[in-house]
Amino acid sequence: MTNPATIQPRRRGACPGVLAPMQVGDGLLLRVRVPAGVLPADHARQIAELGSRYGNGLIDLSQRGNLQLRGIAADGLEPVTDTLRGMGHVSGDAASEAVRNVLCSPTAGLDPTAAMDVWAAARTLDARLAEDAALHRLPPKFGWLVCGGGIGHLADSSTDVRFDAVDGERFRVSLGGTLAKAAPLGLCRADDVADVASVLGRAFLELRATLPEPPRRMAGLVAAIGTDEIGKRLSRLISPLPPGERIKVRGTHLMDVFGDAEPPHPNLLPKEEKESRVGEAPSFLTTAFPFGRLTATTLAALASACAEIRITPWRALILVAPSKDAEAVAHTHGAILSHTDHRLKLTACSGAGGCDVGTTDTHAAALAIAERAGPLLDPVRMVHVSGCAKGCAHPAIADVTLTARDGVYDVALNAKAGDASPYTGLSPADAVARVADLLTEESTGA
Numbered sequence: 001m002t003n004p005a006t007i008q009p010r011r012r013g014a015c016p017g018v019l020a021p022m023q024v025g026d027g028l029l030l031r032v033r034v035p036a037g038v039l040p041a042d043h044a045r046q047i048a049e050l051g052s053r054y055g056n057g058l059i060d061l062s063q064r065g066n067l068q069l070r071g072i073a074a075d076g077l078e079p080v081t082d083t084l085r086g087m088g089h090v091s092g093d094a095a096s097e098a099v100r101n102v103l104c105s106p107t108a109g110l111d112p113t114a115a116m117d118v119w120a121a122a123r124t125l126d127a128r129l130a131e132d133a134a135l136h137r138l139p140p141k142f143g144w145l146v147c148g149g150g151i152g153h154l155a156d157s158s159t160d161v162r163f164d165a166v167d168g169e170r171f172r173v174s175l176g177g178t179l180a181k182a183a184p185l186g187l188c189r190a191d192d193v194a195d196v197a198s199v200l201g202r203a204f205l206e207l208r209a210t211l212p213e214p215p216r217r218m219a220g221l222v223a224a225i226g227t228d229e230i231g232k233r234l235s236r237l238i239s240p241l242p243p244g245e246r247i248k249v250r251g252t253h254l255m256d257v258f259g260d261a262e263p264p265h266p267n268l269l270p271k272e273e274k275e276s277r278v279g280e281a282p283s284f285l286t287t288a289f290p291f292g293r294l295t296a297t298t299l300a301a302l303a304s305a306c307a308e309i310r311i312t313p314w315r316a317l318i319l320v321a322p323s324k325d326a327e328a329v330a331h332t333h334g335a336i337l338s339h340t341d342h343r344l345k346l347t348a349c350s351g352a353g354g355c356d357v358g359t360t361d362t363h364a365a366a367l368a369i370a371e372r373a374g375p376l377l378d379p380v381r382m383v384h385v386s387g388c389a390k391g392c393a394h395p396a397i398a399d400v401t402l403t404a405r406d407g408v409y410d411v412a413l414n415a416k417a418g419d420a421s422p423y424t425g426l427s428p429a430d431a432v433a434r435v436a437d438l439l440t441e442e443s444t445g446a
Contacts, residue, residue, distance in 0.1 A: 015101075015140040016068070018084055019094040025355045026056055027071035030080065032089050033097065036104040036122040037065040037311040043087050044303035050080050051296035058354075059299055061292035064143065065103050065311045070354065095136040099129045101143040103159060106312040107152030110284055110320065114150030116165035121193045122146040125163075128194035135201040139216045142204075144197060146171075147179075155179040157313055160218035161200055163193055173238055175200075175227065176219030183222045185231050186238035196237050203233045285326050288316035288336035290343045291363055291393075298333040305329045315344070342370045342377045348385040349393040351404070358387030360404040360428060368432045369400075376439040383435070384417065385409075391417025400438070402431055411435060413442075 015031065016022035022029045032047065039047075047067060051059050056071025072080060084090045091097035104122035105114065125144060129135055143159040155164075158178050163171040169190055174182035188196045207229060208214040208221055215221050221230075231238075287302065292315035303309060305326035306319035316336075319326055327337060336343055346369070349355060351362030366385040370377065377383070384391070384398035388405070396416060402409045403417045409431035412421035423434050 015098060017094060017097040018081055018090050019097050021072065021077060023356075024070075025350065025358060026058075026353055027073060028077070030069045030072055031062065032067045032069065032084060033091075033100045033126075034066060034089060034311055035100075035126045036102070036108065036119050037106055038104075038119065039067075039309045039311060041303040041307055041309065043089075044309050045300050046083060046087065048296040048300035048303065050083055051299070054080050055296070057296045059294055059296055061289065061294070061311060061315055061317070063292075063313045064101055065106065065313050067311065091130045096130040096133075098140050099135055099138050099142070100126050101141070102126045102129070103143065103145045103154060103157060103313060105146070105148045105150070105152045105154060106310040106318055107150060107284070108148050110310075110318075111148075111150040111152055114148040114152070114165070116148045116168050116190065118146045118148040118163075118165060118190075121163065121171075121190055124194050125197055128198060129201075132198055132201070134205075135198065137205055138201055142201075142217065146193065152312070152318075153179075154313070158182075160204075161197065163188070163196075165190075172241070173200075173234075175230070176217065176222050183227050184241055185227060185234060186240050188234075188238045192237050196234060199233050199237065200230070203230050283321065284310075285319045285322040285330070286312075286316055286337075287319060287330040288314070288341075288344060289334075290336070290346060290367065291315065291348050293363070294333075294335075298335070301329050301333055302326075302335075342374065343367070345377045345380055346370055346383050346385070347394045347398070349387045349391075351385075351387040355387055357390075358404065359407045360387060360409065362387050362402075362404065365402060365409070365428050365432060368428075369435050372432055372436045373439050376436065376443055379443070380439070386417035389418030400435055402435070411438070413438060 016029045018030050018032060051057055051069050054072050054076030055069050058070040060068040060070060062068055081090060091100065102122055102125050105118055108119040109117045125146060144161050145154055145157060145159040146163045147154040148165045156178055160176060162174045162182050164179055166172050170187045171190060171193060173185045173188050173196060175185060176182055204218060204221060207225060211224055215224060302319060305323045306321055308320040310318035310320060312318060331337060346366040348362040348366045351358040351360055362385040369383055380399045382398040383400045384394045385402045386393060386404060389403055397414060399414060401412050401415045401417055408425045408427060410421035411423040411426060411431055411434050412419055426434055
C-alpha cells in the first residue's frame, strides 16, 4: 500500500494532503499541492480522470493555489497516489508534503509588466521545504508567498513569509500579512530565497518555543517579540531596506509598500489586460468558478483547450496558450468569464453532503441569492453562506452572512458566521428572500 497514512476525521485547522487524506461528508478529501501552481495540460487530464474514476467527480480550487479531489473511496487511495506520484505531485511522506504551502504569482512568466519571473524561485522553495526535515515541524497552515508583481500580483494575499520582487534580482522579505501590512525585514537576492526561508522557519520554531503560549503563525510571533531577533539571524543573507526610501513593486498595479492603501484584488482579470496587442489572440484566458468548485469533466475539457493550466487563489484557473474555442468550451461548462459576474461575490462552504456538520445546500442558497438579487449585489463585496457557525469558507466579516443550523438560516449584515442575527430560523427560500429585501432597502436607503 503506497498511502499508509491514517485517515483523520475533519477538524478545524487540519490540512489534508495526498498522503494525509481527510474524511469529510462526501468521502475522502485529497489536496494536491501543485508546485508554483503550474499544471501541464496532460497532468490536468490525468487528475480529472482520477477524480471521475475514484472520486465523486468534484474538484475544488483552494485559496492557496492547490487542487482538492473530493469523494475518493478508501480503495482508490493507492492508485490515485501512485498516479500523482508519477506526475511529481507527491512528497516523500506526509510531513514533507504538509509544509509545501507555497503560493506563487499565477501569471509568472506570462506577464511582461511583472518585476521578475518568479517561477524558478517558487519551485526551488517548494523543493527545499520538502527536503529540509527541520522545517517539517512547522504548523500545517504556515505559508510562504513568492510574488513577481504585475497583473497577477498577490499583494492582498496574507501569509506568514512573503518574498515580493522589487526588481529583476531582489525580493523584499516581510513577515505575517498582506504586502501593505507585513512587517519588513530587508532585501534578499533571488538565488537566496530558499536559504532565507530555511533560516526563517528555524527561527520561528525556536523563538516561539520561548513564549508561554507559542503562536502558530508568524504574525503572532512578530506581535509578541518584534522583528529584531528574527532579523539578526538573517544578517548574512539580507540587506536593509533603504531608510525612509519608498520602494515600488513594479507592474500593472504600482503601490507604495509602506503605505496604507492596498491595490484592488485581481479576482478575475479584466479582458483588456489579457491582450498584449489589439487583434492578437491572448496568451492566456482566465476562467473562474463559483465557490472554486468544478467537475472533473470540466477540468478535462479545459485541459484539452490549452497547453497548461495555472491555479490561482481567486477561485479561478488561467488557461495558457488557449485554443481558439477555449472560451466557448469554458462557457459551455459553466465557467465565469467576466469580472462583473455576480457569482464572484459569493462564498460558501461545502454544506450538506460535502461536510459532516452541514445541514443545508449552501451552494444552492448562494446561487439563488445571485439570481434573485442580481444588480443589487453590485456594491456588495461578499455574501457568505456558511453551513454552520464555524464559517470555514470565510472566517471574517462579510457584507451579508447566512449561518445554517438544523436546516434553517440566520441572516445578518456586516457579520461573521455565528454572530447574533436579527433574522433567525428562516427556511432557505425565506432566507434568500430576506437577503434580497435587505439589499433593496440598502440600495434605496429605506
